[in-house]
Amino acid sequence: MQIVRQLDPLRNALAEFRAAGLTIGLVPTMGALHAGHMRLVEVAQSQCDAVIASIFVNPTQFGEGEDLDAYPRQEAADADLLQTAGVKLLWAPTADQVYPPGYATNVSVSGISDGLCGAARPGHFDGVATVVAKLFNQVRPDAAFFGEKDYQQLAVIRRMARDLDFSHEIVGVPTVRDADGLALSSRNAYLTAEERADAVALPQTMQEAATAIAAGSPVADILSDAKARLLRSGFHKVDYFELRDADTLALLDDFTKSARLLAAAHIGRTRLIDNIPVS
Ligand code: AMP
Numbered sequence: 628m629q630i631v632r633q634l635d636p637l638r639n640a641l642a643e644f645r646a647a648g649l650t651i652g653l654v655p656t657m658g659a660l661h662a663g664h665m666r667l668v669e670v671a672q673s674q675c676d677a678v679i680a681s682i683f684v685n686p687t688q689f690g691e692g693e694d695l696d697a698y699p700r701q702e703a704a705d706a707d708l709l710q711t712a713g714v715k716l717l718w719a720p721t722a723d724q725v726y727p728p729g730y731a732t733n734v735s736v737s738g739i740s741d742g743l744c745g746a747a748r749p750g751h752f753d754g755v756a757t758v759v760a761k762l763f764n765q766v767r768p769d770a771a772f773f774g775e776k777d778y779q780q781l782a783v784i785r786r787m788a789r790d791l792d793f794s795h796e797i798v799g800v801p802t803v804r805d806a807d808g809l810a811l812s813s814r815n816a817y818l819t820a821e822e823r824a825d826a827v828a829l830p831q832t833m834q835e836a837a838t839a840i841a842a843g844s845p846v847a848d849i850l851s852d853a854k855a856r857l858l859r860s861g862f863h864k865v866d867y868f869e870l871r872d873a874d875t876l877a878l879l880d881d882f883t884k885s886a887r888l889l890a891a892a893h894i895g896r897t898r899l900i901d902n903i904p905v906s
Pocket residue numbers: 655656657658662663664666667772773774775776777800801802803804810811812813
């Protein structure tokens with residue numbers, strides 16, 4: 628596996644893949660890789676000839692007071708995992724390759740970036756849309772792979788790709804979970820043993836709420852009970868626990884076939900997010 632940090636060698640390597648007739652799959656990450664990221668790689672391998680993973684802890688998607696400095700960085704271990712999985716190239720750009728001096732352009736996807744995580748993390752999805760648009764232009768993949776774990780992010784990227792005429796496929800990959808149901812996340816590393824034990828309340832509460840909503844219970848009551856249960860179970864703040872349309876992310880008051888539950892809540896110093904389909 629080649630590890631590339633500068634744009635010129637990236638372009639040369641990509642030109643060789645293309646000259647050999649290989650299709651290119653891109654898996655963008657911020658590193659600290661776990662089985663969720665590796666599932667994206669696996670799905671990419673099944674659909675493309677050459678898989679490129681990127682690792683870049685993108686400063687513009689972190690707000691003030693968020694965990695940019697503390698975010699786990701373990702590139703050597705990540706590179707081993709990717710190499711073993713058969714990834715052809717790791718794109719791990721230096722910050723100046725992504726944001727050269729005088730960088731002045733921002734990609735903002737209105738509407739779908741508002742609410743949910745966009746409300747709690749102002750500017751976050753501008754940072755995501757901008758860096759992903761740049762990665763798409765740098766790599767020009769045939770397909771790019773993203774986790775449903777970050778469901779609003781996936782929706783923002785799909786809309787951005789459509790609006791800006793990126794013609795490659797955007798593939799959403801279902802969330803990979805620990806045995807007890809907690810969604811895998813690089814941020815789970817922040818949890819103490821006690822917080823990790825309590826954190827299972829998030830997927831459990833979501834699953835029970837989804838079952839009750841699908842059975843016809845009043846949505847507003849289910850959502851407020853679910854928030855109260857999280858606050859009794861070790862979480863100290865619930866940013867949102869909402870029923871949304873899976874495609875448009877429009878708020879729903881009642882069950883529909885495309886309803887999805889999305890939640891974000893704080894436990895200790897960690898903010899966890901999750902989402903599940905309701906049907
Ligand atoms: P991150 O490194 O957190 O930016 O995540 C990189 C990619 O991996 C994103 O597309 C995430 O949605 C995806 N991802 C993160 N956790 C999971 C998971 N538990 N299951 C599936 N995909 C995931």
